[in-house]
Amino acid sequence: MKVLEVDLGARSYPIYIGEALLADASLYAKHIVGRQVMVVTNDTVAPIYLDTLLSALSDYSVDSVVLPDGEQYKTLDTLNLIFSALLEKKHNRKTTLIALGGGVIGDMTGFAAACYQRGVNFIQVPTTLLSQVDSSVGGKTGVNHVLGKNMIGAFYQPKAVIIDVNTLLTLPPRELSAGLAEVIKYGLIRDDAFYKWLESHADQLLSLDVDAISYAIETSCLCKASVVAEDETEKDVRAILNLGHTFGHAIETHMGYGNWLHGEAVAAGMVMALDLSCRLGWVAESEIDRLKLLLKQVSLPIAGPASMTADDYLPHMLVDKKNVDGSIRLVLLERVGFAVVTSNYPSKALSQTLQACSSNKR
């Protein structure tokens, strides 16, 4: 088992990465302070893993709430189901919420923990690769609004993150690939050596070789943790973690939540970000082909949906949280391994990128 520490002063917490951690009662015991626990999960994950988790929590008074699975349920209404469960079972301020599932469960459980009685403890047990390498670090919690993704939420840190890599064995291959999009992102924004390592280990990652996948998760979490430690509430550098996301959010919103997976949209968005960086003369055109090759190796899209025109992107990109006073701020690459946030690019170049990348086939 690997233990990483996310360094945020009084809000620091450990990330445990290893096999069979889901059933490890001693890990939970370290981070639960009261007697009450509420497990929040969804109807896909519950039949596979809920019993194992409940067995590991047999020393506590445990309740659970099973939510419908899917990004379309990441809403205030679903959040209210968690509050109702907590209140019906009379959970007090010392309760601990445990998020068992992917990013949607993690984001909603974390936000519920931030708001319930103005703040209770929570532990993340992410069961998808995406949530293991993304939402397990950073404390971004929240829900979607019909007018925008992740527009309602809080910065709120878990007490611990427990990553059992064995849970990936039941993950659908399409979701594994989607998670790898975020892993590749870390290489692009901060770590070109890791990016090269990924190019030579794509097959091991897809076949869930334990050493390879553990290393990829660990390196991703370390990268994210170092960026978050610099800038916990995204005043500044933290925004580089959104490489590909502004384009990707436009795709997810336009196509309807859940039709394109987040990681798939981010993959296409990263190609767009590189394309624009190339038009600015920052990276060579060969880097776009290199990224496309890696994305194809792990079965990810290399362009936006065929049904989406260039004009479909801008309205969604204009409501992005990074924007200030009307201009679209984007994460671009000065080179592979070094990302910057900027709104200083010709809008014509952005149009050309959208034109070029939205008309490609997936």
Add this chain to the structure above:
Amino acid sequence: MKVLEVDLGARSYPIYIGEALLADASLYAKHIVGRQVMVVTNDTVAPIYLDTLLSALSDYSVDSVVLPDGEQYKTLDTLNLIFSALLEKKHNRKTTLIALGGGVIGDMTGFAAACYQRGVNFIQVPTTLLSQVDSSVGGKTGVNHVLGKNMIGAFYQPKAVIIDVNTLLTLPPRELSAGLAEVIKYGLIRDDAFYKWLESHADQLLSLDVDAISYAIETSCLCKASVVAEDETEKDVRAILNLGHTFGHAIETHMGYGNWLHGEAVAAGMVMALDLSCRLGWVAESEIDRLKLLLKQVSLPIAGPASMTADDYLPHMLVDKKNVDGSIRLVLLERVGFAVVTSNYPSKALSQTLQACSSNKR
């Protein structure tokens, strides 16, 4: 104009108290950082004060959202109306929310500010005595759940509080009295000299003598600020601010939000807290009569609703946020001017208090 500073380190903020502050453009300008402002108010306050406020904000890009008035609308659904207005008008992270209204508007606007894009600035412009002396200090924001009052929320501090005492001239007398319940509370829990002052100035307060009401607001805010500075997130001493509130919440919940005003319920609850303190031998029986006399002078109830039996209280009191592991924690008085939080009292004494105080006539 008086300026008090609420001392919370990086989250410190000023409270301005004076006449005609609502129209003072320079006050707002000090605390608005971006170009966008969203005024949140309700359909009672908007016709009286919204235009004055909007005139003072003419240098900014200002939108407003008018919510239905009433505690029954302090819900996640109403909160969502604020988010919708912000998103429809494309407000970004630098927007400033301004709460124009009473405690419900302040609590919801503060919570919306805490959650919108994971946190934007807000300014409180409280227009009721209750909100001026209570929610203007302390950073408690939130909404109700059908299963419990204020169960969903955040600790989130405003950038400034602007108290225009002239707004009290349009406040219904019943609400003025309800606000005085919280003013009296500060005397009981921390300041017996202020309590004596209140006994001799009840008439001036009811007639809205500017000097008297300004002094009462200032002293109340100072008292609350000193308690909150000791314990921002209510781990401990801050709970004394809830004198009368555990009983009061039971009354409000049982009677249905809005039928008993919060301050009215707190008034009856304070009598119950004193009654129980007396049964424990901590305060003299004459202190109960003294409090009842003061409450009567300012037209407040001195007992719970006639329709509510002693048994009606306990189920509601059991879900109070102060409770830990099943016992009801109460704020009681060791003496007038000194409150403590305790669950160390015979449950029989509590039953006797509920019996005695619920059967009295209002």
